[in-house]
Amino acid sequence: MRSYLIPLVGALVLWACARPIAPEGGPKDTTPPQVVATKSTRNGALFFRERAIFLTFDEWITLQEVNSQVFVSPPLAHRPEITLKGRTVIVRFHEDEVLRPNTTYTIYFGSAVRDLHEGNAAQDLRFVFSTGDHIDSAAVAGIVVDAFNGDPLENIAVMLYDNLADSAILVERPYYLARTDKSGQFRIPNVRPGVYRCLAIEDADQNLRWRADVERLGFLDSFLVVRPADTLVSAPVLRVSAPAPVGRLMMRRVNQYGAVRLGYGRLPEALDVQVEPPTLRWMASRDQDTLVVWYDNPDSLTWNLIVGADTVPVRPLLKSAFLKQHRLFFGDERLSPPPSRRPNQPAPPVALPPPRTVSVRAGRPVLIPLNAPITAIDTALVVLLADSVPWRNFSLTIDPSTPLALRLDLPWERGRRYTLTMLPGALTDLWGATHADTLTRLFAPPSEKQVGTLALAMEKLTPGGAYVLRLLNGNTLEEERFFIAESTQRREVFVDLAPVVYSVQLIEDINRNGRWDGGNYFARRQPERVFFKKLESLRPNWEMEFSLSPSSEAPRRRE
Known part of the structure; x- marks a missing residue:
């Protein structure tokens, strides 16, 4: 027994000694791992026929997020196997993989290769090889931004297709591929001369194909041409937008009498809403991406709500039980819950909060939100006082855009x-x-000393063009105006504004529907352009002039 124990203990000691462990003390290692060329497969090889690539590094390393960080351009038919052995990364091609003839391939490793101790990622790690007699040397570079706010987008797949058919992005992998960095910039090296369709796709499922119903997309108006003499081709800015809402029903709540809530991935502007039986009383409102259908079913009938192609059966619920709990009140206030009581003791009335004071602006109506849809107002029971004096010059109506206000x-x-x-x-x-x-x-209403006036002078407008002008207080929409430009210049004045920092947003409303619309790839329609400008802080009791000049360039990132 003893003769076997001693070698076993010795082997365990040797194994423990061979394990890479972080050294203690000393300065922090900030140097990323480097490839040892003499111990690795040659980078830039021609007439490449190998089935595996070996990259050996000068220190112990780890592999992280290989599936998302490592990709090959042009894409392969099968995902290669990427493993780590000691200090060597091994890339093995699938046994069924057939490399294209006379093609330059680039393997991007992103930040997948990191040193063991500090996690420093290898910088710009690429492996290039050609199955032909030369390495293609041209590069395509550019930037990808959000079409609405101009912010640069990270990790967007920028794809070049040599198949110029419109449907290629739905069924085929691209010929070349790169991903954007944190600044939204991309660079596709080693591109051969040719004509390509250039697109930027969100590619959330990483299948290198566009899912037209859910993935954001940016595209160029024309094909991208790489000529034999080109070394760098700068692509126009790719502006990415979401596909038009398709009205896909994601959530339904029917367990409360009087209201059916239907949640959508993105709620379309227009929906065909019907009920069966048609005699049922109902009305609808919107809450972001949720459609709320309010109904009254006093006869406790089973009925169906039909929205587009979706049919939602609604089981009968007791109206009497609902009315016992229902209390009509303001929609932007909460009633305090009643205090605890002893069993069999009647519940005390709920205490009402003190009246809320709302600041108003001259010449603008005020919307008063409510917690239930209103059908009638008895104006004989409505009193308006101005400094304790009855005031009759007013109008109180149900807001035409929603029954909840x-x-x-x-x-x-x-x-x-x-x-x-x-x-x-x-x-x-x-x-x-x-x-x-x-x-x-x-x-x-605030006094003149408490508010300011903002005048905005717009230049370089398109005469006859439609625009939507939005005044923003942070992320809150202060006011929105729609206009048709009569000339290249226009002046808009906003009065009774609180003295804060505002931003303006100008939308080129191409289809004149009063809102911003994203692009449509198959209709060859780019996203409507949006221009932002952050203004200086508005001073009280001042009229301040600002200017906005939309240019022919893509909107830049807002400040």
Whole structure:
């Protein structure tokens, strides 16, 4: 027994000694691993026929995120096997892989190869070889940005197709491929002369094909030509946008009486909504990518909601149980829950929050959100006071864009304080319920010393062109205007603005639908251009002039 134990212990000691471990002490290693050329497969080889590539490094390394970091251009039919043995990375081609003749291949390793101890990634690690008698030397470079905000996009697949058919991006892998860095820039080296279709695809599933229903895409208006004498071809800016919403139903909630909520990946602007039976009372509203269909079903019938090609059955629920819990109130406030009580003790009334004061702007209506769809207003039960004096020059209606809001119009006067009181029963919702509480809201037009005026002078507009001008307070839309340019210049004035920093956003509304639209690859329509400008801080009691001059260039990243 002893004669076997001693060699075993010795082997374990030797194995422990051979394991690479991080050294203790000393300065931190910041040098990335380097390929030892004399111990590796030759980079830049011609008439390449090998079935495996060996890259040996000058220190111990690890492989990380190989599937996402390592790719081959032109893409291979089969994913190569990439393994690590000691300090050597081994790339083995699949047994069924047939390399194209007279083609220059580039293997990009990204940040997959890192040193063992500090995780320093090998820099610009590529392996190039040719199955022919020369290495193609031209390069294609450019930048990829978000079409709406101009931000550079990282890890977007930029593809060159030698098959110029429109459908190639759906069914074929590209001939050349690169991925963008953090600054949105890309570079495709070793491109042979030819004519290519250049595209930028999000490629979330990494299958090197475009999924037209979900993946963002950017494309050029014309083919990209690489001539024999070219060394660097600069591609125009690729502006990436999401495909048009297809109305794919992702979520449905039907367990609450009075409301069906349908969630979509992206909610289309227009949806065909129907109910069966058609006599059912209903109305609809939108909440980002959710469609809310409000309904009243007092007879507890089973009914169907039909939205486009989707049919959603809705089982009958008790209206009486719903009305016991329902309380009509403002939509931007929460009622405080009642305090705890002893068993069999009646619940105390819910305490109403104090009336909210809302700042208003001269010449603009105020929207008052509610927590239920409104069908009627009894104006005889609505009172408006201006500094405690009854004020009759006003209009209170249901907002035409949503049944969940009221619209209050009146000529606001500075220095006055307005109080809107809706007495019990003033509002009736879809279910015939009214409010037992008195609903009160306060409005305070600011004085001239508290607000400023912003004047925007726009130049280099296209006469006859349609535009959408948006004034932003951070990420909040302050005001939106649509106009047709009568000349190359236009001036817009915004009054009664809080003294903060604003940004302006100008959209070239090509199809004149009042909103921004992304590109359409098969219709050869580029995303509508958007121009941003961050303005200086607006001063109170000042009128400040700013300018915006859209150029023929792609919108640059917003400040």
